[in-house]
Amino acid sequence: MMAHPALPILRAPPPARPDAFSTFNPALFERVLDEGVSPDHMARSAVVAERMCALRVGGEFWRDEGWERFTPAPRLGRSLGEVLAAALISATTYRDPFTGQPITAEAYVEQLGFWRAAMDEVRSIACCVGMSAWKRERIADFFRIGNRLPAFRRSARGAVRVAKARKGGIAVWSTRMPSGLERLAAAASVPLFRVEDGFVRSRGLGSGMLPPASIIMDGTGIYYDPTGPSDLERILAETEFDAPTLARARRLIDLLVARDITKYAAGHAPLTLPPRDGRRRILVPGQVADDLSVRLGGSEVRDNLDLLTRVRVANPEAFVVYRPHPDVDAGHRLGAIPDAVARGQADLVQRGGSMAGLIGEVDEVHTLTSLAGFEALLRGKRVVTHGLPFYAGWGLTEDNAAGRAIVLRRSTKLTIEALVAGTLLVYSHYIDPVTRLRCGPETLIERLGDRSVWQPSILMRGRRIQGWLRGRLVRLAQSRDADRRQ
DSSP, rough: OOTTTSSSSOOOOOOOOOTTEEEEEHHHHHHHHHHHOOOOHHHHHHHHHHHEEEEEEHHGGGGGOOOOOOOOOOBTOOOOHHHHHHIIIISSEOOTTTTOOEOOHHHHHHHHHHHHHHHHTTTEEEEEESGGGGGHHHHHHHTTTTTOOOOOEEEEHHHHHHHHHOOEEEEGGGOOOTTTTTHHHTTTTTOEEEEEEOSSSSOOOTTTOOOOOOOEESSSSTOOOOOSHHHHHHHHHOOOHHHHHHHHHHHHHHHHHHHTSSSSOOSSOOHHHHHHHSSOEEEEEOTTTTTTHHHHHTTTTHHHHHHHHHHHHHOOSEEEEOOOHHHHHHHHHSOOOOOHHHTTOOOOEEESOOHHHHHOOOOOOEESSSSHHHHHHHOEEEEEEOOOTTTSSSSSEEEOOOEEEHTOOOOOOOOOOHHHHIIIIISSSEEOTTTEEOOOOOHHHHTOOOOGGGOOHHHHHHHHHHHHHHHHHHHHHHHHHHHHOO
């Protein structure tokens, strides 16, 4: 009886168990070698072994990540190729990590290659700073390299010290950057990567302390700051996407639209819009007043009421729908407009129902920098930007004069498929909230459809109550102020 060191050969990376999705049968392995390996399995094994080498996965190719090395034991009368074929193809079964369905060894090695590439993308991150405690476990999974996790620090000096010692870079939450971090990192020649929520994030609000299932990481700038370049802007301006990538982007668009997926939601909840009366329907999505995308990319528009007023003045005959931002409406962030004031410019202040469903019921979206504009482009709607969002300037939106000086550098004209490929396939990173393993956006979309995955924790329930109370108090104070002004 021969030994079977480190089998199965194709094993999953942490945090999964090594044998989580591949099961080796020692008795079958012995029987196949006794009876002879089939020519088909020999041929398939050769292909799998070649891909293992190319993708640097499985067996010794995981060695630098701290996992055991597989060395096939010799067997009298059997070649190394036969032993490999018996171990890889004949005696091991494989399951899709995200669906649990049986898959081939060929498909599984490609999945391992995806994980290897995902790890390589974040390999330079040694330390994280500016990360809220409630999201640190999720962030650690994004930046995990095998069994090695990034360090977390609170101060700029501490982060730079750790990063320099580990010869790596720092990932910082873009809106929580410690004072002096940029200066200290530059002086120590430590790379800095800004991190933010992704564009398809979760089924629920980040302000409600639900960890993100998608992030972006930018080593140049940040996508919502139009005053300087970013990795996303470079990707969109310089990448010539091949036909398979564009086809995948089109399928992703169709999936997002069919499932009514937006940044924080999935599914089509009922809406309360009145019947159409022949007027154009314009949606104006509210935004968080102190959000950096508003402060940096808001151009000449001061706030939500200013935007709403400008839209009304420019479109006096239209039916204007104002949608308060969910974080603001939940009482977590600034930017609320009293309903009585909003109704002075809008025909309807709309709450409830999904943003995807609302976009489907209007003809146009007029926005400052809201992601709702991007989501409207996916659904073929006319989008007018009054600020400088990342999706403006590529020939897909109608951009106001105030923003043209900056968006002129975005001279490339994109298709919606190219915009989605760059934004959702290349720039964004995703994690499966069930297995805690890196995944593609399609897998996350499937998880968004399962409500059981997104059940609120005790901390999140407390946050909701806190936000509800704060929102009630803010709206009451605004209502009183409005009454006094009248």
